[in-house]
Amino acid sequence: MAAERIQDRERSVPRIRLDLPRERRSRLLPEYDPEAFGRLSERIARFLGTGRFLVWMTLTVVVWIGWNIFAPSSLRFDEYPFIFLTLALSLQASYAAPLILLAQNRQDDRDRVNLEQDRKQNERSIADTEYLTREIAALRMGLGEVATRDWIRSELQDLIKELEERRDLFPSGEDRGSDVPDR
Numbered sequence: 001m002a003a004e005r006i007q008d009r010e011r012s013v014p015r016i017r018l019d020l021p022r023e024r025r026s027r028l029l030p031e032y033d034p035e036a037f038g039r040l041s042e043r044i045a046r047f048l049g050t051g052r053f054l055v056w057m058t059l060t061v062v063v064w065i066g067w068n069i070f071a072p073s074s075l076r077f078d079e080y081p082f083i084f085l086t087l088a089l090s091l092q093a094s095y096a097a098p099l100i101l102l103a104q105n106r107q108d109d110r111d112r113v114n115l116e117q118d119r120k121q122n123e124r125s126i127a128d129t130e131y132l133t134r135e136i137a138a139l140r141m142g143l144g145e146v147a148t149r150d151w152i153r154s155e156l157q158d159l160i161k162e163l164e165e166r167r168d169l170f171p172s173g174e175d176r177g178s179d180v181p182d183r
Helices: 002-012 034-048 051-070 084-143 147-169
Strands: none
Touching: 002 084, 034 084, 051 084
């Protein structure tokens, strides 16, 4: 009986495992994905910066004002000072400004990451260039000690000139006698 009670209690109480992360607690406030919100704000900011938005906004304002001036009095919803239109445009501007700033901040973050990657790439390129420069200098120094084709050609030309000068000084042929009688 005691063994059965221990087993029942072990089954009812979940065992805490240290090799697994804890389950997330439920929160009172709704959760949202900041990246999804950022992407949405960028899409809205991109749309706000287009000519299409300006055309639609202009058409909306013109229709709004036209309706509230030329429509029958019973169908007008915003009389002459157009306070409701002013409120709507102010509300649109109050949301547009932070969305645009959020999109700019995200773009700045992306630019910062891109600049950091470009800087690292430039450092690698400079290091590679310096390495190749050292290797070329070492090859040039090594080639300075090796006989090149041009150097051999110039040495052979010098030898040919020297031989021609000796031939002019000591002509070969029958003029010279043998050196046997001189012995």
